[in-house]
Amino acid sequence: MDSQVARSITIVGGGTAGWMCAAALGHFLGENTRITLVESDAIGTIGVGEATIPQIRMFNQALGIDETDFIRATGATFKLGIEFAGWLRPGHSYLHAFGDVGRDIGLGAFRHFWSRAHRLGLARPLGDYSVNDLAARAGKMHDGAPLTNRNVPQMPHAFHFDAGLYAAYLRRYAQAKGVIREEGLIVAVDRDGASGDVTAVRLADGRMIAGDLFIDCSGLRALLIGDTLGVGFDDWSHLLPANRAVAVPCASAAPLTPYTRSTAHGVGWQWRIPLQHRTGNGRVYCDAFLSDDEATAGLLANLDGAPLAEPRVIRFTTGCRQQAWSHNVIAMGLASGFLEPLESTSIHLIQSMIARIMTFGPTCRPAAAVRDTFNRQFADEMARIRDFIVLHYWANQREEPFWQACRNLPLPASLAEKIALFQSAGHLFRDQSDLFSEVGWLQVLVGQGIIPATSHALAEAVSEADLAGWLDTLHALFSREVAAYPTHADYIARHCAAPSPKGLVA
Numbered sequence: 001m002d003s004q005v006a007r008s009i010t011i012v013g014g015g016t017a018g019w020m021c022a023a024a025l026g027h028f029l030g031e032n033t034r035i036t037l038v039e040s041d042a043i044g045t046i047g048v049g050e051a052t053i054p055q056i057r058m059f060n061q062a063l064g065i066d067e068t069d070f071i072r073a074t075g076a077t078f079k080l081g082i083e084f085a086g087w088l089r090p091g092h093s094y095l096h097a098f099g100d101v102g103r104d105i106g107l108g109a110f111r112h113f114w115s116r117a118h119r120l121g122l123a124r125p126l127g128d129y130s131v132n133d134l135a136a137r138a139g140k141m142h143d144g145a146p147l148t149n150r151n152v153p154q155m156p157h158a159f160h161f162d163a164g165l166y167a168a169y170l171r172r173y174a175q176a177k178g179v180i181r182e183e184g185l186i187v188a189v190d191r192d193g194a195s196g197d198v199t200a201v202r203l204a205d206g207r208m209i210a211g212d213l214f215i216d217c218s219g220l221r222a223l224l225i226g227d228t229l230g231v232g233f234d235d236w237s238h239l240l241p242a243n244r245a246v247a248v249p250c251a252s253a254a255p256l257t258p259y260t261r262s263t264a265h266g267v268g269w270q271w272r273i274p275l276q277h278r279t280g281n282g283r284v285y286c287d288a289f290l291s292d293d294e295a296t297a298g299l300l301a302n303l304d305g306a307p308l309a310e311p312r313v314i315r316f317t318t319g320c321r322q323q324a325w326s327h328n329v330i331a332m333g334l335a336s337g338f339l340e341p342l343e344s345t346s347i348h349l350i351q352s353m354i355a356r357i358m359t360f361g362p363t364c365r366p367a368a369a370v371r372d373t374f375n376r377q378f379a380d381e382m383a384r385i386r387d388f389i390v391l392h393y394w395a396n397q398r399e400e401p402f403w404q405a406c407r408n409l410p411l412p413a414s415l416a417e418k419i420a421l422f423q424s425a426g427h428l429f430r431d432q433s434d435l436f437s438e439v440g441w442l443q444v445l446v447g448q449g450i451i452p453a454t455s456h457a458l459a460e461a462v463s464e465a466d467l468a469g470w471l472d473t474l475h476a477l478f479s480r481e482v483a484a485y486p487t488h489a490d491y492i493a494r495h496c497a498a499p500s501p502k503g504l505v506a
């Protein structure tokens with residue numbers, strides 16, 4: 001037997017991270033590995049984290065999860081992108097929609113042609129050339145081959161789901177795969193005197209749960225990676241100053257929108273996540289500019305329907321662990337770090353960490369090069385997402401002191417270079433570690449008011465008349481397609497409505 005292979009894995013924490021990890025390990029490692037998850041009912045979970053990005057579908061597919069079943073069980077709705085309302089200035093709005101925008105011509109990226117047309121006054125807003133954007137704004141949903149013309153791209157989608165129901169769904173799945181659940185409060189952690197590795201966690205009632213490898217999914221507490229091993233935390237508050245959120249669910253209101261809405265306010269922003277049975281809402285802010293009471297009052301004044309629970313304040317620090325893997329502990333989810341929820345990246349980061357564990361193989365005594373590479377990949381991924389989120393805050397034209405302060409934030413060199421490249425003839429290049437594609441960056445750069453100063457040579461080669469005619473044709477093609485789609489509510493009613501949405505309780 002290979003002594004490095006972990007035969008016994010203990011997952012500490014049963015939130016979204018813990019149960020996603022348990023489900024995946026249970027599925028892929030099966031009977032040869034003993035997998036135990038410890039969670040505390042007394043502590044509970046963070047209870048937010050309900051918007052995803054399209055990669056979640058790969059997770060479901062890899063685990064053989066039936067999507068219709070998953071949607072019904074979690075009260076999920078479809079998400080075609082995120083609307084950013086008021087982020088550039090009050091009254092302005094754009095979408096970071098999933099999927100492609102426009103169409104490239106040969107080696108010429110669509111953005112080059114659009115930028116030139118925009119400067120000439122010939123272009124519609126960028127989103128008018130995205131099927132996802134058009135469908136989101138029209139409240140439509142469709143999955144599969146185009147209905148009107150095979151040249152129309154398919155719409156990628158993600159989901160909004162109930163976090164509590166999702167954890168419960170994955171728990172049933174994981175336990176069916178043999179994962180053992182232990183409920184109890186961890187009060188102590190045992191370590192090997194020589195290696196410093198974690199050997200067991202001890203519960204308040206005296207139970208001891210051992211393991212070869214420990215996955216720290218204990219949330220913001222970071223019980224193993226932080227408290228026990230003392231791995232440092234890179235604090236990114238100087239780049240992303242929001243450090244509080246207040247969250248509250250409310251009654252749903254029609255129409256059922258197929259996108260997450262992020263609305264900028266005088267300080268921070270508010271999320272709106274529509275589910276089948278309720279709407280999730282929250283205000284993200286910085287306590288140096290807004291008190292908890294003010295944020296709560298602002299949130300309650302901007303709901304679609306009656307609040308369904310008491311508002312709950314969550315404190316956080318943006319940043320990440322200096323190592324996600326230390327000794328025989330791998331941190332995942334909030335224990336590994338947190339970038340605020342603006343682009344719904346945290347659940348994806350859990351998925352990405354699970355994929356990384358599978359790629360490297362769950363070992364308890366890795367070679368230094370293996371652990372270093374693992375940690376570098378994690379750090380690079382976090383830094384690229386951080387840059388993307390900073391861009392939304394930094395490139396604003398709002399007048400309030402909070403937003404003026406955001407304009408004066410120091411830009412990471414990697415982001416400053418990205419912006420400078422784009423400003424010069426629309427250059428965009430995707431690093432291997434970048435979660436977001438050129439098209440994602442394009443939508444946010446343009447949405448936040450950054451337009452290339454000069455045209456790309458390939459776009460200059462097209463006549464103005466041809467450019468205008470081609471853009472009109474694309475828009476007409478995509479609009480006709482979207483007009484053929486059912487509404488989001490009708491689509492859900494037809495394909496995947498929860499049997500009793502009002503009865504969905506986490």
Ligand SMILES: Cc1cc2nc3c(=O)[nH]c(=O)nc-3n(C[C@H](O)[C@H](O)[C@H](O)COP(=O)(O)OP(=O)(O)OC[C@H]3O[C@@H](n4cnc5c(N)ncnc54)[C@H](O)[C@@H]3O)c2cc1C
Nearest residue numbers: 013014015016017046049051186218219333334341346347
């Ligand atoms: C305001 C906010 C909004 C967010 N919105 C989004 C979003 O829209 N999209 C997205 O992708 N992500 C979002 N996130 C992130 C998302 O919520 C998390 O990534 C996700 O919920 C995973 O959390 P977790 O499992 O790491 O932690 P938690 O849910 O906090 O779970 C921690 C677990 O550890 C257990 N535990 C802790 N200490 C002990 C102990 N001593 N003994 C036993 N058990 C213990 C707890 O009981 C719990 O089971 C948001 C986060 C915040 C703060």
